[in-house]
Amino acid sequence: MPKTPQGGPGEPQDRGQPPNGPDNPGGTAPAEGRGHMVSERKKKYLVAPRQVAPGLGPLTSLGVAPLPMAAVEQALRAIPEIEVVDTIATRSAFGTAGLESIAAEGVVVARMTDRQALDLHARGGGRLLVERDQHLYLLDPLLRRPDLVSSLAPYGGPAVDVTITVLGKDGMPLPDAEVSLFGGMLPASGVTDAGGVASLRLFGDDPRAISGLYVKPRADHWTFYQRDPDIDLAQPNVVLLHGLSEWPTLQGFPNQNALGWGARAMRLDALPPHLRGRGVKVAVVDSGAATSHASLNRIRAGFDIINKRINPATWNDDTLGHGTHCTGVIASADPAWGIRGFVPDAEIHVCKLFPGGQISQLIEALEYCIEHQIDVVNLSLGGGAPSEALERQIVRAKQAGVACIAAAGNSGGPVQYPAASPNVLAVGAIGKIGEFPADSYHTETISLDADSQGFFTAKFSCFGPQIDVCAPGVAIVSAVPPNNFAAWDGTSMAAPHVSGLAALILAHRPEFQGLGRTRSAERVERLFQVIRLSARRVSLSDPARIGSGMPDALAALGLPLMPGQAAGAWQPGFGSMMGAGNGGSGIPVFAGGSPYFSTASINLQPMGFGFAMGPMPPPGW
Structure with missing residues (x-):
């Protein structure tokens, strides 16, 4: 997406420095009436006290006391050239068991020049975090074909x-x-x-x-x-x-409720119908969610972080449609109309961060999730580089039992941050031949690694060792404003499939009930492990593109096949084939159509796939 100007809606724009001042000693003022002298403008920076020295461990072990947050803010406000924009405060306890041990931290958002930031960092002596407040971008389904686009240089010809x-x-x-x-x-x-x-x-x-x-x-x-x-x-x-409803698997849509191909590929259709995610909280950090949509009108909670000073209640105004689409995959709830989501009975929270979102605002969104005891957060977004300030907040969220699931990115290059963080679950995108018309743009996403069932890794999907699992992210039909549907591509569409499954696991898998509900980093890590171990290999690609494979809902919830259900072919993904065990968790393994429960390691014997390319298009497509 094109970059959004600094500041975002509802905030002052960056201002330039005067030519003669602290950042330009000895500079000469322009002659009167000549205009504005160009100089470096101020940018938003994140400033916070460090508890740990980079690469050296806790500051206290070095005989240095960490700086108090209040002292940092006071010192910044005392510097005339630095403008304090916002303070994102965190608390050490929220009155909930398991959260009292989370250290209180915070971030000051301030405008300054690059030179001022370098000077501030040096004066901090390693006790201050000072980093640029990067812009974040939605990992949206844009056309990205540089081989088709010629130069945009000026042209004066015919x-x-x-x-x-x-x-x-x-x-x-x-x-x-x-x-x-x-x-x-x-x-x-x-x-x-x-x-x-x-x-x-x-x-x-x-x-x-x-x-x-x-x-x-x-x-x-x-x-x-x-x-x-x-x-x-x-x-x-x-x-x-062609209308969406003309496709064979969507006949009668939206007047007849349907499951998307991605949900069916992950075997959501094989679950007992009463497993709908009740009791779990899911947050979607995105561009908002249009509750004008009949499938999403049950959503009642949210926070517009971008416009928090004007009207924080406008989280349900989604001008981009991206957040509505992601939310629909997770939680579409109308029982007789449209596409059904993974957890229609879950409590959904919407944190609006776009257009214009930055790292500081994502930190605030995660703080909202910690305070509201969110269980799963969907992050279909990315930035340019890792952020120490954001990573600290992701770790705090994990310690509070908040599981962050992130889209890997759509550039076809290395996994983007925050999906590259070791503290989140990174999701790549796959598609399936036969699930979209041959004359649609979705065909341009097909790579050459399609397996015998037609699963392929999407050309646009980022890859690398950070990929944990893959999920359907091509031709995903979901809700868009005001009350419509659209088929989009992107790892943005893949991540909500896994977020929805994660919510189902927390709501209905026995080990996460009772004492298993205790919010902690260990609970989050166990959730991620269950998702990885449930995955089966799809496509002919390697773990750098699909991780452990595509998660399976039946396996993830520890359920056997119900009488009369088709078994389908299930084989363990790369995470299992590399020696991971299920630790007696009772994850089912399907071999030759017969489910059995392993209490030791997952069976590593390879199993073949049947040949099925999905529904055939109607004549003339």
Whole structure:
């Protein structure tokens, strides 16, 4: 996504430094009336006392007392060149068993120049954390094809106009659809008007140089992608989009409740129907969630962190749709309409962080989760670099029994932070051939590692040793504002599948009941272990891309097959094949269609898959 200006909504924007002042000694003021002298602007930094010296252990063991938080804030406010923007206070106890041992910490958000930050860090003598407050980005399903996009350098040559008419189901004009053309000429993009028409101007004079046509509808239809399209410059070019309900597994949708292909792949459909996540709290830290949607109108709790000084209650206003989509995967609850989520009876909290979210605001969102005793947090977001300040808060959340599950990222490169943190569960994305139309853009995500069941790792999914598991993240149909549905791709869509399963495990797996409800880092780690051990290998890829594999709901909840259920082929994922044991937890292993319970190590014998490519598309797709 394009970078958001510093400060975010409801906060003052960064201001430049005067040319003659503490950061420019000896500088000369511009002549009167000449205008503004350009200099470095102030940026937001996070400042906090350190309890531990980097690489050396606790400061007290070095004979140095940690700085009190109040003293740090007071010292910053006393420096005229530094502007204190916010203070995120934390508490050492919340009146709940198991939380009293969590150390109180906090972060001061202040504006300063880079040079001031370096000076402050040096003066702290290792006892101060001083780091840039990075912007965070939603790991959203954007078109990311650098091979299709030519340079955006200025071009003064010939240009041609192209008209694209987009029609939806029943041949009706489809407004608000994004239309993009790519190729040797400069790319062009537009949005269809009320008549379904988008007019694009292409620089160049040869339409044969166009290598791709991409159409993304706002809702209720599949995307469209055509390589090397035959474009006519003399008349409108018509694209017919298929409605979501035209797909075989979604017939009657949304008027008939359905399970997404991802939930079925993880065998949510094999669970007893009364397992719906009651008693567990899940937080979605994202762009909000539209409670105008009939599937999400039961959600009552949330906090708009971006606009907390204006109106913190606007968490249910989701202008981007991203948070609504993720929340729908987890908790869509209408019993007879739309797509059913993993935990429709769970208590859902929405922390709105976008557009404009930064590390400081994610720290505050996690503080909300600690105070409200959230069990599982879905983080379909990422940043540019690891953050010591954020990592400290993730550790605090884990100590408080808050399990953070994060999307790996969509750049096709190394796993992004915070998914790269060792204290979260990192989720990569997979797809399945036969679960989307052949003329949709979803086909562009298919890699060459598809297995005999059609599972493949998504081309865009980040990879690396930090990947714990993978989950469905291609052509995921879920809720979007105001009361519609859309099929999106991304590790953002994969993470909620695992967050929903994690909530089911905490709500219904016996070992997490009774004393197992005690909130602690050990409970979080055990939850992550159960998820990894339940996974089965999918695709022909390696652990760097799929981790332990795709989690299985039946195995994760320790349930045998019910009478009359098809067994399906289940084989342990990489986590099990590398020697991990289940410690007598009773995770079922399915071999040859017969479930049995192991109380020692998971059986490591390889098991074959049956050949099934999913539903076949209707004629003409």
